[in-house]
Amino acid sequence: MSSSRPLVSIIIVDYKRNNPYLKESLKAIDQQTYTHFEIILVTDYPVNLTHPKLKKKSYGHYVGPAQKRDAGAKLARGSILSFLDDDAYPSPGWLQAIVDNFADPKVAAVGGPGVTPPDSSWDKQASGWASASPLGSGSYTYRFLPGKKRLVDDYPSMNLSVRKSDFNKVKGFDSHYYPGEDTKLCLDLTHKLGKVIVYEPKALVYHHRRSLLIPHLKQNGNYGLHRGFFARVLPKTSLRPLYFLPSLMALGLIFLLFSPLYTHPLLALVTQIGHTLLGFYIAALCLNALWILNRSRQPLQAFLSLPVIFLTHFWYGLRFLQGFLFTRKLSR
Incomplete structure (x- = not known):
């Protein structure tokens, strides 16, 4: 990687109508300490949002999330693709922590924790703690609370950044495996390319949870x-x-x-x-x-x-x- 700052393409896939979290996410992206980025928003419905670094593309329901993420990657000019869920917003040091890890050419991807927002309602906090606690997620609590930096071989796309050249080598997300196309992508990056995925606790985002009880159980099911x-x-x-x-x-x-x-x-x-x-x-x-x-x-x-x-x-x-x-x- 050159000494110049790499351009990061932040890709958000949104399937909701009038998503209340998009403005929150754009505001948090604007507060990043690392400022060399673009934003690509791929949606089911037309979105009335403007931003100097924002590109938008609307597809409709007939195209799934994996295809939308691939479409966002094709629009991207950056050498790093940072996938972010449509109900998540990043902490100020998120992008800088991601970019620092890609200085190592062996790194194909970087994932960070998705923490329940501190101002969430009581029921969404309960959903969050069900995942963030030891009995809730076993050895995977680091996905929901900051843990030790480590290498991983599987990470969810709610907060996953991928080197674009490696993403293209494995032909992006495999829509035949939705839901779980991120698991297939990580498998290809680590086993086909022989590269590594880094869990970086400083690459933190705040990820809104489902309400109790039916939405929570439906998601986990x-x-x-x-x-x-x-x-x-x-x-x-x-x-x-x-x-x-x-x-x-x-x-x-x-x-x-x-x-x-x-x-x-x-x-x-x-x-x-x-x-x-x-x-x-x-x-x-x-x-x-x-x-x-x-x-x-x-x-x-x-x-x-x-x-x-x-x-x-x-x-x-x-x-x-x-x-x-x-x-x-x-x-x-």
């Missing part, structure tokens, strides 16, 4: 569906024991619901083991609630985490099994 599908078709990054745990929990609960009907000694023993494991899980939920209380200083969020995380695990687990066992193709 979709995550489970596509991860289950990928565990079968893209095992290099998705066939991991951690992803199967919610499914084992869901199946175990269903088994225990019918435990009064079991008379066989072996099934009775399995039921006893199941009750013991359930006790450990409930204890883990309580410890996780204490962790949330310590981090948030909000007793309500600690209390809400008990049912929210339980239901999230159960629904994610069922949808994961659907994706792993029955889904032959993900719809666009």
